[in-house]
Amino acid sequence: MQGVIASSEVTREALDVSLPKGERRRPLEQRGGLPPWAYDNAELTALEKELVFRRNWLLVGHVGQIPKVGDYMTLDVADERALVVRGEDGAVRAFHNLCRHRGSRVVAEPKGNCGRVITCPFHGWCYELSGRLRGVPRPKTFPKLDRDQYGLKPLDCEIWHGFVFVRFKGSGPSMAEILAPVEADFAARPMADLRTYDEAWSYEFELDWKAALDVDNEGYHVPVAHPSLQDLYGHSYRDNILSDKLNLSIGDFGDKPASLWSVRHYMKALPEMSELPADQRRSWRYYGIFPNLVITLFPDMVDFYQFFPIDSRRSVMRGGYLALPDSRREIRLSRYLLQRINRMTGDEDIQLIKWAWEGYRSSAFEDIMLSDDEQVVRAYHDRLRDVLPVLNLREAPAPGTIAETNRRLSGAAV
Ligand code: FES
Ligand SMILES: [Fe+2]
Structure with missing residues (x-):
């Protein structure tokens, strides 16, 4: 049984951790799916946000949606906020949509045009479209602020055929x-x-x-x-x-x-x-x-x-x-x-x-039964199981232990 454990017992043998991550696949004759508990578990969702959504490239939109200087679009995901804006030089840049003063959004709407300046709607800190801090109201009430240091935080960003992707954490292939x-x-x-x-x-x-x-x-x-x-x-x-x-x-x-x-x-x-x-x-x-x-x-x-x-x-x-x-x-x-x-x-x-x-x-639900024509479902589950080996457990770990159990299973694989 490669890469599969059928009970909540967590052991090295059960997970077959000798296999590299990418090869921890279910054999084709196993046609089941993720355990039902995985579809309604707040601790797991928090882990998914951290390990799946923050650490992979996510699409914000396409450059064609922000053709003019000051046009912007945003993405809220996994308790993070991304802002993509077209600068005065025509370049498209990505930042955390996070004011350096008190953490507000710096743009309130999902998309729009902010002119030549991004003005935070909370107290009015202003940023250039390049992200640099331009000015703050009542500057004398602050120590001298370095405009680069207190600019918007840039996000890992890649534009592929006009599609704008951001990544909040981690590294890996472009x-x-x-x-x-x-x-x-x-x-x-x-x-x-x-x-x-x-x-x-x-x-x-x-x-x-x-x-x-x-x-x-x-x-x-x-x-x-x-x-x-x-x-x-x-x-x-x-x-x-x-x-x-x-x-x-x-x-x-x-x-x-x-x-x-x-x-x-x-x-x-x-x-x-x-x-x-x-x-x-x-x-x-x-x-x-x-x-x-x-x-x-x-x-x-x-x-x-x-x-x-x-x-x-x-x-x-x-x-x-x-x-x-x-x-x-x-x-x-x-x-x-x-x-x-x-x-x-x-x-x-x-x-x-x-x-x-x-x-x-449903109390009667046991498992799904995938056909050969549903191979992408299995492949997708395999990919999730790579980063979330806790998904191999048919029974949910005890409340409060899911992150630790997942860490233990992941750690055992290294
Ligand atoms: S939080 Fe942005 S100006 Fe205060
Ligand atoms: Fe469909």
Whole structure:
């Protein structure tokens, strides 16, 4: 039994810690999932925030959402706050959204334009767009403040094809390295020219974030649960694991005429898109990036969405649409219909996510049974088990001991 322990007893042997972290995988014949307690446990959520969300690259948005000097966007996640702003020199920079005076947010809104100065809404400390402290009200009431030392704290930031990623802690491969296997797909499009197509959206679930990821991570449910996607793809939809942190799901358009109104008219309205590589012209391609992000390349636009925990019973799904400026009537129609199809699919997924989460709480629930077509769910669970070996325990450790148990299991692996 490689990498699996079936009871709450924590031993070196049970975890098979001789294996390197990345190889602690469940054998394929084991088709179970994470233990049900993992979907409703505040201590575990705190660990996930620390070990999964603070220590991996997280998307804030795309540079096309902040085209002008002073434009900014923010991300609140894992009790951290990120601010991304375009400077006077045109550069995009990331900071903690954290005033150096008393810790307030320095911008109050999720997005907007702050002009040439970021002014904290609490007492009015001002920062340049480069992050440097510009001035404070009643400066004589303070000792002399070094403007660089008391500037906004910069965040680890990487921009990949216009997508702005931040990392709150830790180190590891760059996004360019993680996304190298799909670099060519994105390089085939003028990604830096994308602009906001629609307002960014968010949806709050009253359930653990992993329940949402579990549904999103497989396409086995598409033929039954998503009539529009099935109509669009036929049987072409497939999930591919490209690496530990990267999956690619592809739905090529079917040959048969679609029967649903939105899908039929979408396929008809969509222009030839001959500027794209052949395999992107009649295809929806979903790039799943650990720990919580999907970027979709549609022929006529791009979208992204992410899942975050708020606490063990609340999570957020957040996303946005991006597109190249194009006023052709047929492309406006195809984009409208694409969003309509996605809205229907999203509503269907929300229901599935709720039902699955309810199931984990049922007294009759034992475990899930994954098919070969749900391999991404297992791979994602494996990745979580790498950093949270406590997830191998079928029974929850005693209250107050989860972090310590996880540390012990992780430590034993080194
Ligand atoms: S907390 Fe920002 S000015 Fe006081
Ligand atoms: Fe779905």
